[in-house]
Amino acid sequence: MGAGAGPGGMASATPLEPPPAETAAVGRAPQAAVAGGGLAGSTTAGMHRIHFDFDQATLTPAAREILGKNANYLRDHVSTRIRIEGHCDERGTTEYNLGLGERRAKTAFQYLMDLGIDPNRMTVVSYGEEVPLDPGHNEEAWAQNRRAEFVEILQ
């Protein structure tokens, strides 16, 4: 099953009501596709990650320069497809940071597209604050964690 049983199991009470609306119309989850499925990756060699200012999704001049080089890499490796992952530092709330991470990833996506990279070669995923690069709780760590990663999608 998609979500494994917890340790020790649980004596289940017999359900008293018919299958509720909750489960009637939705789809059963698949088996876990691969162990560790969906954990964030890190930028593939040849490209570089970019960083963002606190609470911002706008591109710094340094970020633009890196994106230019990433675009060159993508032009040289025409079959490479990438997943752009947006991340935040821990200085925010859970759901908002998932939104901000997505905004960051989409900003990078748009910039690469403006540089001529085919949008069909790129997808966007947000990880919010859930996968820090640096687990520390200080300004240095937070600056590292506010980032977008460019991860090659292996077919």
Add this chain to the structure above:
Amino acid sequence: MRRGPLLAVACLLAVSAPAKTLIDINAPSVRKLALAVPVLRRGPDEVGSTHVLIAEILRHDLGTAGLFEVLDPKGYLEDPQRAPAPPDGASYDGWRTVGAELLVRGQVEREGGGIAVELRAYDVFRRTQIFGRRYTAAASEGRQIAHLFANALLEEFTGSAGPYGTRIAYVAQQGKGKELALVDMDGANPRRVTKSGSLSLNPAWSRNGRYLYYTSYLMSTPDLYLLDLTTWKTWIVSRTPGINLSGRDSPDGKELLVTLSKDGNPEIYRMDKSTRALERLTDNRAIDVAPCWSPEGRRIVFVSDRAGNPHLFVMNRDGSGVRRVTHSGSHNGDPDWSPKGDLIAFTGKDERGVFQVYVVDPEGRDVRQLTFGSRDTLDPSWSPDGRFLAVSSTREGKSGIYVFRLGSQEFRRVSPAGEEAVQPAWSPRAP
């Protein structure tokens, strides 16, 4: 809280007319009542330590209510095995000597394949029984029986039943991934409920307490799932492109609030659970996330950065009538509407940038800071009676889940020591 199939409750008649409620909750300051809870009498066939466990849990639960001062059992004089048994009254003079104003005592015996537990509360000064309950259940249900009686006692005294025995779902770090976990509100029975090998986040309870909605990267993108806690089956609720988040069940259980970014940026939608039809409630270029129903289901509080930075807003259930609720602070989020309806708890930042928990009235007139200190405290979740909040805090180093009563500064960690725990979600009452 699960109930064993044998659990049954009967009210025990008082020996004489029940005393009036002892606590006037409208009094300007509530003095705590001195409460004694000796271990229970044991019937002749009863072995094991259920008679001790029930008393310990009652002392713990009632000690957190803010109404009782639990007297140290080392000072009790009476041996429960030799005490007068009901329907005779208690030895009131002896308990007065010890300083008790309220006495809870009882007995446990074998019955059928399980146990029968009687618990009675006495007003020591008026020398009467206030009320009593008799429970029959499986032998392993002693803990749940104690919680049920504590809830009933609180209801007797305040008109509002306690939350004891309910559970808190949360997210535990597991290597590089995150999994959902459960723990009883007093810290008992911590256990994992997902083994996804991935990131599983942001749990939210169905109204009947049977399911958890959560977001997981099981299929490499943030999708919304439903986990059945009694069968362990998992269903996909929403797998649209982009973010699938929130999973907030309406009070009548018929609709679900979800946050989706499929239309360009995160917006809040209301899903009819039986037809799966989506109604879009927000429509702007801001990040709109974290919806939470009011207890009567007519309004929704949510987080939006439409004003520049994240603040709390309230709207009607159809998306109309948007009104801003917080006006200061650089980042406000994680709102949870109290089941009593009068307060919304949320995460904000204090003047030093440390995360703290605040409450605000739904009209946004009065913001009150609830937590203090130099370590972050965030992500509040109300108990079903609105007396307590569960929060995530780094006050002891690693992030843990803590519980505190509104109006007190006593924080009790309920997630296991050494585990990094975040994102608490307090369960509803057992059905």
